[in-house]
Amino acid sequence: MAKDLETTKAKFAVGELVYHRLFEYRGVIVDVDARFMLSDEWYEQVARSRPPKDQPWYRVLVHSSNDETYVAERNLTSDINIEPVEHPLIKEFFHDFVDGRYVTGRRVN
Incomplete structure (x- = not known):
């Protein structure tokens, strides 16, 4: 797994707003x-467009929904709307929303 993280650079990070x-x-x-x-x-069953498995995938909380999805990077773009996402689990993952991005209370290596 460490090799995968070194060779694969994710386009998006935890807390970023995205658009499918x-x-x-x-x-x-x-x-x-x-x-x-x-x-x-x-x-x-689910990945009908057959996105590559060897590229980054993301767990996403869907705005104005209770849904959570698992999405291939190629299907996401940066969200131009910088308003907060409404989802019941937001507070489970983030403690603040600053400048169009969610902030966690955890330190990142």
């Missing part, structure tokens, strides 16, 4: 995987 290009929803990144980490069964 295909399904047109806003969200916030709550976790980043250097490569696809779910089951092959999930991939076959």
